[in-house]
Amino acid sequence: MTMEPVALADPATAGGEAPDDAPSARQKTGMFHRAIRQPITLICLAILALQVVVALAAPWIAPHDPLHPNVQHRFEGPGAEFLLGTDDLGRDTFSRLLYGTRTALIASAQSVAIGLVLGVSLGLFVGYRGGWWDRIGMRIADVMQSIPALLLALALVAVIGNGLGKAMLAVGIIFAVSFMRVARAVVLAERERLYVDAARVLGLRSSSIMFRQVLPNIAPPLIVQASIALGTALLIEATLSFLGIGVDATAVSWGSMLDASRQHVSEQPLLAILPGAAITLSVLVFNLLGDGLRDASSPRGVGGKKVKRPKTVEGDDAPAAGGAVNGTAKAAGRHAAPEAAPADALLTVKDLTVSTATGAELVSKVSFHIGKGETFGLVGESGCGKSISAAAILGLLPKGVGVTGGSVTLDGTELTSLSGERLRQIRGRRIGMVFQDPISALSPVHTVGRQLTDAIRAHSDLSKAQAEERAIELLSLVGVPAPRKRMLDYPHQFSGGMAQRVVIAGALACDPELLIADEPTTALDVTIQAQVLDLLAGLRDRLNMSLLLITHDLGVVADLCDRVGVMYAGQVVEVRDVRGAFTSPKHPYTEALLAAMPHGEDSGETLATIPGRVPPAWDWPKGCRFHPRCSYAVDDCKSGFIPLDDGVRCRRAVELKLEGAR
Numbered sequence: 001m002t003m004e005p006v007a008l009a010d011p012a013t014a015g016g017e018a019p020d021d022a023p024s025a026r027q028k029t030g031m032f033h034r035a036i037r038q039p040i041t042l043i044c045l046a047i048l049a050l051q052v053v054v055a056l057a058a059p060w061i062a063p064h065d066p067l068h069p070n071v072q073h074r075f076e077g078p079g080a081e082f083l084l085g086t087d088d089l090g091r092d093t094f095s096r097l098l099y100g101t102r103t104a105l106i107a108s109a110q111s112v113a114i115g116l117v118l119g120v121s122l123g124l125f126v127g128y129r130g131g132w133w134d135r136i137g138m139r140i141a142d143v144m145q146s147i148p149a150l151l152l153a154l155a156l157v158a159v160i161g162n163g164l165g166k167a168m169l170a171v172g173i174i175f176a177v178s179f180m181r182v183a184r185a186v187v188l189a190e191r192e193r194l195y196v197d198a199a200r201v202l203g204l205r206s207s208s209i210m211f212r213q214v215l216p217n218i219a220p221p222l223i224v225q226a227s228i229a230l231g232t233a234l235l236i237e238a239t240l241s242f243l244g245i246g247v248d249a250t251a252v253s254w255g256s257m258l259d260a261s262r263q264h265v266s267e268q269p270l271l272a273i274l275p276g277a278a279i280t281l282s283v284l285v286f287n288l289l290g291d292g293l294r295d296a297s298s299p300r301g302v303g304g305k306k307v308k309r310p311k312t313v314e315g316d317d318a319p320a321a322g323g324a325v326n327g328t329a330k331a332a333g334r335h336a337a338p339e340a341a342p343a344d345a346l347l348t349v350k351d352l353t354v355s356t357a358t359g360a361e362l363v364s365k366v367s368f369h370i371g372k373g374e375t376f377g378l379v380g381e382s383g384c385g386k387s388i389s390a391a392a393i394l395g396l397l398p399k400g401v402g403v404t405g406g407s408v409t410l411d412g413t414e415l416t417s418l419s420g421e422r423l424r425q426i427r428g429r430r431i432g433m434v435f436q437d438p439i440s441a442l443s444p445v446h447t448v449g450r451q452l453t454d455a456i457r458a459h460s461d462l463s464k465a466q467a468e469e470r471a472i473e474l475l476s477l478v479g480v481p482a483p484r485k486r487m488l489d490y491p492h493q494f495s496g497g498m499a500q501r502v503v504i505a506g507a508l509a510c511d512p513e514l515l516i517a518d519e520p521t522t523a524l525d526v527t528i529q530a531q532v533l534d535l536l537a538g539l540r541d542r543l544n545m546s547l548l549l550i551t552h553d554l555g556v557v558a559d560l561c562d563r564v565g566v567m568y569a570g571q572v573v574e575v576r577d578v579r580g581a582f583t584s585p586k587h588p589y590t591e592a593l594l595a596a597m598p599h600g601e602d603s604g605e606t607l608a609t610i611p612g613r614v615p616p617a618w619d620w621p622k623g624c625r626f627h628p629r630c631s632y633a634v635d636d637c638k639s640g641f642i643p644l645d646d647g648v649r650c651r652r653a654v655e656l657k658l659e660g661a662r
């Protein structure tokens, strides 16, 4: 008999990217409902359920001892006493088939369980850590997968010894490689999701993020893979037993039944047909089940909505301003701090430079400070470096990007040189973060209650019950109605505005001193935006937090902020008190942004735009980076480094008389 094991499907592509159709855990329920609506999958599930019952109940339902020889009854045909006849030693074929089911299922389940535990742990680890760990892990996997599974199993059995248990351990190790690839591929995709960043901002440990946040998301593709692996394992078990290195004489296997039948096919053909059919049927069931689950798990098939992250338009010529300018009046009541960072500033960013591995500076010498209880707005078009600056403050820069100069201090503590563990303690405890798209910032597979309690417990000694009470308090603080009841809901059961309130509650979990809100209302309905901004302002005043508000919307800055930093092409070009910046801007870019702000009184009036677009980071212009788009630019603006002088980065700042907000 030459049975080649079925190759395990490997959804990881050559480049190791996650399959596009890797289902999210949110799709899991849909996946199973849809799967059982497919008649073939339902039939396969029914056969499998029957096999499991047979395997468990074999000792009670088998009419005869499957191992007991009874030579008077050799080669008997099917009849009342021996339902499917007997073999060359007079053993009951029906009972042997029942016991064979038990061996096949237990051995397959054992090897797949070993493969799953080992493979998923390794896949999570290398996928999440990336870098060298990933490269080494994947090269070992490549080598192992280049050898046929059965051959590798035989080699491993030669090393660790004969016996079904050891053989299936060997098979489990081989499966681990496939499971590792699947887990790693999904982790690579999940790792980039916003909710993982959010969990990191909340200060959760890597292990907690991997096992509690990422793992549930990789369950659906693993279930599909495990189903196919069960069929493969069953075939390998039968093959090894057929070859005499699987089960010994004290157990029955369909493979060993086939082996024993070889000499007697002509006398009793059923002896070969029945175990052969059992093996074929079982492998078919597992494979069809895997196919059915895979079909059911494709996003197209589920019918559920995929949550998309809203994209900002690269190179927007005008800021997406929408708020009212008259907010300046409110801002005017606040203090106008001098631009040199005062000693008691909560956050001081000084000459912060962030570069890619290729040397492109994404942000250059960014400087600003935020006082205690103060709200600082960071504005500028898309691609100016606002988010990269926030990520650098939190120590959450994307891979391949790092701080190459300057400093970030939080109440005197330098953050850029802190170890990962120290930073983790600061994130979530002293600095909270609110993201643009609240639904993506929450893990889809856990209730909001669980996510909030996890965040609270990551930084406190509170018991589960106490953390739950605190989570309810926070939900009520951010205005989520019926908070106790809503603790049990999943993120997709919340509207955008309510989900953003939940994210804010999470960010407040440990009373941060600084809250960073990165375009917290961009993904929300216009009617909800104002409510969320009011909530942030209210919380800031109530909890005496400092707020770093990243936005495109100057109206929001006018309404909420004390001071503002205007960013252009990776630099802060003007940093001022809001009233000053709005009434008498000193940088032409600030003036241009103010002019491009819609103010609504003349509906027929064309909105001013800033000609051109923000250049990419590898192509920042020499001299003043804004000069190609600036109507005031002179030759002097086209060369040399222009420092941030008295809060303005412009050679002509003193002589220009610029127009403020209308």
Ligand SMILES: Nc1ncnc2c1ncn2[C@@H]1O[C@H](COP(=O)(O)OP(=O)(O)OP(=O)(O)O)[C@@H](O)[C@H]1O
Binding pocket: 312, 356, 362, 380, 381, 382, 383, 384, 385, 386, 387, 388, 389, 398, 399, 401, 615, 616, 617
């Ligand atoms: N991972 C990355 N690798 C290389 N360049 C990047 C990376 N992330 C961002 N950039 C570049 O860094 C610059 C600043 O981007 P950043 O996202 O900080 O801008 P932003 O002002 O926050 O824009 P938006 O308002 O669209 O979020 C842009 O030129 C962007 O293309």
